[in-house]
Amino acid sequence: MATSMLVQGVLLIFVWILAPGLLGVAFVGAIIFSTFTMGQRVLNEAAYIRIDHKANDLYLAGPMSPEAYFLGMSTGILVVYLAPVVALGALAAAVVHFTLAQGLLLIALASVVWVFSASVGYVFSTFFRDNRAIWAYSSLFFNVFGVLPPVFYPFGLFPTPLHPVALLMPPSGAAAIAQMSLGITHLTSGELALAVGGLVVETVFVFLFAIYWARRTVRAD
Amino acid sequence: MAAMQSEFPHVPTNGRALPAFLIVGWRWISRNPAVAITPVLLPFIFLYFLSLISPPSLLPLEVVGAMLFTMQNIGSWVLGDSAFWRIECSLQDMFVASPLSRIRYLFGIAISNLIAMLPALAILMGLLLWAGAREGTPLTPFAFLVLLACLGVLWVLFSAVGIGISSRIRTQREIWPIGNLTFTILGMLSPLYYPLSALPPLWQDAARFLPTTYAALLIQGALGITPASPAQMVFYAFLLVTCASVGLVIMLRLYRWGEA
Numbered sequence: 477m478a479t480s481m482l483v484q485g486v487l488l489i490f491v492w493i494l495a496p497g498l499l500g501v502a503f504v505g506a507i508i509f510s511t512f513t514m515g516q517r518v519l520n521e522a523a524y525i526r527i528d529h530k531a532n533d534l535y536l537a538g539p540m541s542p543e544a545y546f547l548g549m550s551t552g553i554l555v556v557y558l559a560p561v562v563a564l565g566a567l568a569a570a571v572v573h574f575t576l577a578q579g580l581l582l583i584a585l586a587s588v589v590w591v592f593s594a595s596v597g598y599v600f601s602t603f604f605r606d607n608r609a610i611w612a613y614s615s616l617f618f619n620v621f622g623v624l625p626p627v628f629y630p631f632g633l634f635p636t637p638l639h640p641v642a643l644l645m646p647p648s649g650a651a652a653i654a655q656m657s658l659g660i661t662h663l664t665s666g667e668l669a670l671a672v673g674g675l676v677v678e679t680v681f682v683f684l685f686a687i688y689w690a691r692r693t694v695r696a697d
Numbered sequence: 698m699a700a701m702q703s704e705f706p707h708v709p710t711n712g713r714a715l716p717a718f719l720i721v722g723w724r725w726i727s728r729n730p731a732v733a734i735t736p737v738l739l740p741f742i743f744l745y746f747l748s749l750i751s752p753p754s755l756l757p758l759e760v761v762g763a764m765l766f767t768m769q770n771i772g773s774w775v776l777g778d779s780a781f782w783r784i785e786c787s788l789q790d791m792f793v794a795s796p797l798s799r800i801r802y803l804f805g806i807a808i809s810n811l812i813a814m815l816p817a818l819a820i821l822m823g824l825l826l827w828a829g830a831r832e833g834t835p836l837t838p839f840a841f842l843v844l845l846a847c848l849g850v851l852w853v854l855f856s857a858v859g860i861g862i863s864s865r866i867r868t869q870r871e872i873w874p875i876g877n878l879t880f881t882i883l884g885m886l887s888p889l890y891y892p893l894s895a896l897p898p899l900w901q902d903a904a905r906f907l908p909t910t911y912a913a914l915l916i917q918g919a920l921g922i923t924p925a926s927p928a929q930m931v932f933y934a935f936l937l938v939t940c941a942s943v944g945l946v947i948m949l950r951l952y953r954w955g956e957a
Contacts, residue, residue: 486885490747
């Protein structure tokens with residue numbers, strides 16, 4: 477559980493020491509990033525169970541459906557790693573002083589990001605053939621898409637020409653919506669529509685694809 | 698014994714172990730490009746983030762911090778490799794049965810992982826030259842030598858830390874969390890990406906027990922980022938070597954070889 481908070485911890489320390497005024501933004505970003513990196517855990521776990529334990533075949537040979545396997549694993553990982561996120565949420569509430577609506581919006585955004593990243597993680601896990609390669613690739617993917625775009629820092633600091641790209645990436649799109657609700661960032665109605673639309677459409681698409689992929693990989697085996 | 702000698706008359710009793718490990722390192726990154734990219738990218742991601750939230754004058758310090766953090770992370774990779782080879786491949790038993798000593802094995806894995814980190818270090822060195830020239834803290838030959846010496850000390854020390862811890866790990870699933878947790882916490886406790894003076898007093902006291910702190914202070918002093926007199930520099934060097942020696946002794950005692 478402690479390792480799930482490492483990157484967030486490092487970035488929060490950076491902000492706390494070097495720019496304490498941005499601590500509220502960083503906390504909101506840390507919550508969204510935490511649910512995003514649960515996809516990395518799904519990836520690691522699914523690949524490990526399949527490659528190392530060969531238990532994937534055992535589960536799927538049973539009465540369990542492929543999508544139940546994917547959803548069960550994702551939910552199990554959510555349960556395991558939820559406690560540090562709740563602790564982070566409590567710290568964030570102490571720093572940011574959310575209203576109920578803002579808090580609920582943040583929970584909703586983090587949940588959507590979780591569905592997206594768990595689906596991506598499960599699909600990616602099926603591509604690995606070697607346990608040693610998992611860490612390098614998964615850490616690359618989740619850190620690039622979770623730290624480089626404006627998740628831990630204000631959306632306005634991201635280069636303006638790349639704003640649409642950031643809004644279309646689920647972690648930074650969700651963070652931009654959360655920052656807007658807190659009054660930290662201003663989004664035009666077009667930008668808001670892009671962020672919300674991107675988040676919903678991409679998540680629904682990736683989730684449905686993960687279910688399709690789970691069924692397909694069973695048939696391929 | 699005589700029968701055994703006649704059965705295996707040409708069993709080599711020595712070999713070029715270190716070049717062999719060097720090739721292992723090269724093969725590892727050439728077959729898995731992400732392995733070479735990840736250590737390059739992670740310090741850059743941190744540097745990018747820091748460049749957004751901190752004053753530009755801190756960039757040379759942050760680049761030096763990224764180099765030290767990268768070198769320290771070799772320990773995590775050494776931990777991963779040695780544990781994987783021992784637990785998954787049962788390869789360590791073969792090395793134990795061979796004439797290879799545990800220290801040469803340690804250096805072998807350390808060299809193979811250094812290869813994977815060299816691209817990251819080379820790019821960061823280029824960035825340091827650029828940032829140092831821009832911020833008025835150029836990389837002089839003296840500073841370059843100090844930087845190399847500090848990186849060398851950390852390479853040996855954290856490789857030993859990695860292999861020492863790895864020899865106590867029992868399952869593959871422990872490798873990644875233990876390695877990540879240990880080396881990230883050690884990296885964050887030391888003032889790598891920020892000046893020591895920016896830390897709260899209690900944290901500063903804790904950081905003074907870590908060799909990486911003195912490596913950072915020594916390089917920052919040599920580059921002129923954090924002013925240090927020659928006497929202070931000698932003192933930092935002394936503390937770096939002392940802390941590293943104590944750490945090495947502890948880790949070599951922790952390091953299980955044949956009895957595991």
